[in-house]
Amino acid sequence: MPExxxxxxxxxxxxxxxxxxxxxxxxxxxxxxxxxxxxxxxFGNAQLHVSDTAGWPEEIAQIKPDILVSxxxxxxxxxxxKEAFAAIDRDLxxxxxxxxxxxxxxxxxxxxxxxxxxxxxxxxLRIKGEAEDLMRAQKFDRLDIIRPGLLxxxxxxxxxxxxxxxxxxxxxxxxxxxxSFRRYRSIAAMDVAAAMMxxxxxxxxxxxxxxxxxxxxxx
Numbered sequence: 001m002p003e004x005x006x007x008x009x010x011x012x013x014x015x016x017x018x019x020x021x022x023x024x025x026x027x028x029x030x031x032x033x034x035x036x037x038x039x040x041x042x043f044g045n046a047q048l049h050v051s052d053t054a055g056w057p058e059e060i061a062q063i064k065p066d067i068l069v070s071x072x073x074x075x076x077x078x079x080x081x082k083e084a085f086a087a088i089d090r091d092l093x094x095x096x097x098x099x100x101x102x103x104x105x106x107x108x109x110x111x112x113x114x115x116x117x118x119x120x121x122x123x124x125l126r127i128k129g130e131a132e133d134l135m136r137a138q139k140f141d142r143l144d145i146i147r148p149g150l151l152x153x154x155x156x157x158x159x160x161x162x163x164x165x166x167x168x169x170x171x172x173x174x175x176x177x178x179x180s181f182r183r184y185r186s187i188a189a190m191d192v193a194a195a196m197m198x199x200x201x202x203x204x205x206x207x208x209x210x211x212x213x214x215x216x217x218x219x
Contacts, residue, residue: 004030005200006063006105008056008096009071010046011039013153014111017193018071019043025197032063034096053092057099067200068100070110082123090127094134101138109144109199110135111192114211116147136207143207144199146192148215153189187212194219 005022009015010033022031028045035050049059060068072093079085097108110131115122118129132145195210195218210218 003027003066003200004032004063005067005069006032006034006060006065006100007069007071008034009073009111010035010043011041012071012073013151014189014192014196015069015071016041017153017190018069018196019046021193021197022046032065034059053088056092057095060096060099061103064103065100065105066107068096068105068108069196069200070096070108072096073111076124085124086127090131090134093131097135097138097140101140106141107143107200107202108135108138108140109146109196111146111148114147114149116145141205142202144196144202145207145209146196146215147209147211148187148192149212150186151189151192152186185212187215191215191219 005027007015007019007022010019019031019033022028023044023046031046033039033043033046033048034056035048036053038050039048049063051059070093072088074085074088076082076085079088093110097110100108112132113125113128115125116128116132117125118133120126120129135143135145192215195215198218199210
């Protein structure tokens with residue numbers, strides 16, 4: 001039986017690549033995308049649901065997905081404040097996870113961040129960790145948390161200067177990162193998307209955290 005899939009964050013780097021792969025894999029017959037505004041990109045046969053994020057839990061309740069995929073993520077610059085950043089990267093992620101579980105989703109896959117930790121001193125990493133805790137609390141049959149290193153790929157929005165410089169330096173820096181530090185290496189967003197495709201077919205129950213080495217293996 002085809003599975004009903006919801007993807008959130010389809011207009012972002014990783015989300016867009018994932019949706020492209022889903023469409024190529026003929027899984028678009030029951031593919032749903034939640035969006036804040038009408039997209040410029042053609043998403044083929046995917047079913048689009050455009051509404052304010054406050055309405056997303058209701059949309060999820062009506063769709064009743066089998067698999068919920070979150071590629072949601074902002075930056076402090078785009079969000080404009082710590083409060084706005086937390087509202088997206090923690091509160092919205094938590095709200096859609098809860099709605100997905102209540103709607104019957106058995107499997108959630110979500111992009112987080114390497115070193116995410118709800119007790120971290122870094123505001124960014126703490127918010128990411130708190131979002132992970134909210135997802136874990138829903139007790140999905142299976143939860144896959146994706147913690148990539150620096151993402152490489154062609155972005156549609158403005159890249160932060162520091163991030164752009166890090167990407168330029170990544171070929172050199174990656175060679176210096178070995179052992180447990182491999183998690184900080186850069187990784188192509190297309191590899192992350194490929195790994196997420198593989199994870200959609202996994203049936204083993206439990207909560208799994210995937211860092212760079214696991215993502216490369218899955219892709």
